[in-house]
Amino acid sequence: MRLLEVSGIDSYYGDSHILFDLSLEVAAGEVVCLLGRNGAGKTTTLKSIIGLVPPRSGQITLRGRSLTGLAPFRIARLGIGYVPEERRIFGNLTIRENLEVARRTWGDGAGEPWTADRVFDLFPHLRTLRDRPAGRLSGGEQQMLTIARTLMGNPSLLLLDEPSEGLAPLVLEMLATQLAGLRGTGLTMLVAEQNVHFVSELGDRVYVLEKGMVRYQGTMAEFVGNDEVRRAYLAV
Numbered sequence: 001m002r003l004l005e006v007s008g009i010d011s012y013y014g015d016s017h018i019l020f021d022l023s024l025e026v027a028a029g030e031v032v033c034l035l036g037r038n039g040a041g042k043t044t045t046l047k048s049i050i051g052l053v054p055p056r057s058g059q060i061t062l063r064g065r066s067l068t069g070l071a072p073f074r075i076a077r078l079g080i081g082y083v084p085e086e087r088r089i090f091g092n093l094t095i096r097e098n099l100e101v102a103r104r105t106w107g108d109g110a111g112e113p114w115t116a117d118r119v120f121d122l123f124p125h126l127r128t129l130r131d132r133p134a135g136r137l138s139g140g141e142q143q144m145l146t147i148a149r150t151l152m153g154n155p156s157l158l159l160l161d162e163p164s165e166g167l168a169p170l171v172l173e174m175l176a177t178q179l180a181g182l183r184g185t186g187l188t189m190l191v192a193e194q195n196v197h198f199v200s201e202l203g204d205r206v207y208v209l210e211k212g213m214v215r216y217q218g219t220m221a222e223f224v225g226n227d228e229v230r231r232a233y234l235a236v
């Protein structure tokens with residue numbers, strides 16, 4: 001079944017036309033990667049889906065239900081979790097408190113509900129730091145916490161915006177393992193990334209964007225084997 005369907009959307013910032021007739025779909029249980037260089041339109045696509053940049057034309061549906069005209073918080077309640085590029089955590093609260101304030105039971109959350117304990121099983125490093133104020137965490141730890149607290153909303157679809165950004169190689173490796181673990185729970189994900197290597201083991205399918213348009217789509221295996229596309233649309 002198609003969980004998310006984006007059909008021919010056009011999105012703007014003021015007068016700037018950013019996304020052009022963009023379509024993509026994500027089936028339940030899939031991990032789909034949105035790839036492209038800086039400024040290609042990845043963030044704008046995620047913001048269009050969550051309602052922060054409502055498309056001026058086209059349709060977005062979740063389980064067949066139109067999201068058109070809904071405010072971001074309503075879209076989130078239908079079961080979409082959004083992890084923005086800028087990590088939003090409460091610096092003065094501990095890890096455990098950050099998780100507790102994010103706990104929600106709306107949506108139809110795919111499967112078993114998330115608890116702090118279940119989140120700590122996925123991110124064991126956060127368990128060891130659970131009483132530390134989030135403002136004193138490293139960039140990688142904050143990224144893990146941002147993902148962890150979004151899971152506490154029990155989303156059935158997780159949108160991740162450049163999770164790898166600014167992270168050191170060792171931390172990246174840890175995060176890749178954790179995202180693979182998350183995928184193992186059956187959670188559906190749409191991941192925007194510039195770092196192809198980071199997602200090459202994680203994703204089932206890819207869409208490559210350039211100048212707000214889909215230039216290529218295929219399975220991850222096809223994409224990884226296609227040097228031409230990687231050279232044309234990505235900095236690799």
Ligand code: ATP
Nearest residue numbers: 013016018036037038039040041042043044045194
């Ligand atoms: P990045 O890796 O930089 O986030 P991206 O692929 O996510 O890249 P977007 O952030 O979606 O790209 O940006 C797409 C285009 O929209 C770029 O040309 C960018 O300059 C423009 N843009 C982004 N935010 C705004 C804004 N608030 N107002 C006007 N133009 C914007």
